[in-house]
Amino acid sequence: MLKRYLLNILSALDRLANAITFGSGDETISSRLGKAHAKGSRFACVFCRFLDLFQKDHCKLSINPDDGANATVPD
Template sequence: MKQIGAYLWNVLIAIDQLGNALLGGWHDETISSRVGKSILKGGWASTVSWPVWLYDHFIGSVEPDEGWDKSY
C-alpha cells in the first residue's frame, strides 16, 4: 500500500511539473515553486491576497535549483 501512495504522489508531482512546462516554465519545476519565486521577487503573485496557508505553501515550495533563472 505504501508503494501505491508513493506512486500516486509521484504522478501528482509529474502533473504539476507538466502544467508548469505547458505554461512556459521550466520542465522540472512545480507551479507552486514558480508562484513562490514570483512572490519573493515582487512579481505578479505578490499582488494577490493569498490565504496564509497557501502563501506558506508557495514560499516553502520554492526550488532555487530549478527554473529558468536557477539563481534565486
C-alpha cells in the same frame, strides 16, 4: 506504496502544467509562484494565499532556487 505512486503522478502533472505555461519542465508551479511572490507579483500572491489554505507557506517552502533555468519565458 499507493500513496507514493499518487504523489509521484501529481508531481509529474504539476511539472507538466508548469512547462505548458512556458515555465521549466523541471520546476513545480508552486516553486515558480513562490519565486514570483518573493519578487512582489500580485498574481502569485493570490495563488499562494489559496495554496496556504492547504499548507501554510506552501509556495515559500516549495521554492527550489536550482530549478527554472530552462523556462521558455523567464520569470
